Amino acid sequence: MPIFIKNMEIVVPGELIAQGKNYRLLEGVYQLDDNIYSQYLGILYVRENSIRVVPLQGNFYIPKIGDTVIGIVIDYNPVSWTIDIRAPYLARLDASDFLGKPIDPNKEKITKYMDIGDVVIAKVAVTDRATNPQLVAHGKGLGKINRGKIIAVPPKKVPRILGKNRSMIKMIREITQAEIKVSNNGYVWIISDNKTIESLIISAIQKIIMEAHLPGLTEKIRDMLSRQIKNQKNN
Numbered sequence: 001m002p003i004f005i006k007n008m009e010i011v012v013p014g015e016l017i018a019q020g021k022n023y024r025l026l027e028g029v030y031q032l033d034d035n036i037y038s039q040y041l042g043i044l045y046v047r048e049n050s051i052r053v054v055p056l057q058g059n060f061y062i063p064k065i066g067d068t069v070i071g072i073v074i075d076y077n078p079v080s081w082t083i084d085i086r087a088p089y090l091a092r093l094d095a096s097d098f099l100g101k102p103i104d105p106n107k108e109k110i111t112k113y114m115d116i117g118d119v120v121i122a123k124v125a126v127t128d129r130a131t132n133p134q135l136v137a138h139g140k141g142l143g144k145i146n147r148g149k150i151i152a153v154p155p156k157k158v159p160r161i162l163g164k165n166r167s168m169i170k171m172i173r174e175i176t177q178a179e180i181k182v183s184n185n186g187y188v189w190i191i192s193d194n195k196t197i198e199s200l201i202i203s204a205i206q207k208i209i210m211e212a213h214l215p216g217l218t219e220k221i222r223d224m225l226s227r228q229i230k231n232q233k234n235n
Contacts, residue, residue: 028053
């Protein structure tokens with residue numbers, strides 16, 4: 001059955017993409033009878049028998065070389081993974097750029113290392129309009145994420161969460177004694193053995209997002225965290 005729109009073209013809500021009932025429908029599409037339509041203004045991805053539309057509206061991220069991103073594995077082939085990094089285009093992570101060495105698909109399956117649904121922290125190595133972003137996840141501080149708590153924030157709020165010269169995030173780390181990584185694509189990874197501290201950090205980040213426009217926010221967050229941690233110790 002036919003597909004009417006070329007892969008990686010922009011589609012609008014309600015636009016007819018394809019006809020047929022043998023397709024695997026992923027995010028951003030819906031089917032009425034034999035017709036498959038776009039749910040969003042976004043970019044169409046067709047891979048084998050799967051159809052997906054990544055929305056352009058909302059809090060999407062524009063990749064830049066050198067950015068740190070946290071992404072979710074949504075697909076794979078024998079030698080690479082497809083990673084959702086909240087961008088208009090899906091990213092690619094080659095096994096050699098994850099393991100630091102090539103993989104022999106005849107001897108081992110790539111899912112031995114990461115499978116659909118796994119989360120990875122990586123660097124953007126290549127990005128341009130001709131190809132999907134290419135990631136590297138081999139090196140210090142990079143790789144599969146197996147612990148901690150990850151929350152999503154609007155990518156445009158990342159600079160405020162970091163603060164000038166990273167003053168905000170440094171202060172939160174010092175007061176909470178937690179490991180916190182903020183990715184350019186709007187994920188915050190929190191590692192703390194204390195669940196109460198973890199919750200306090202999340203509350204602080206939510207407050208930063210809501211009050212990003214207000215002056216003196218770093219000191220306000222410092223006071224809030226110091227007071228709450230003191231209360232926790234007293235109790």
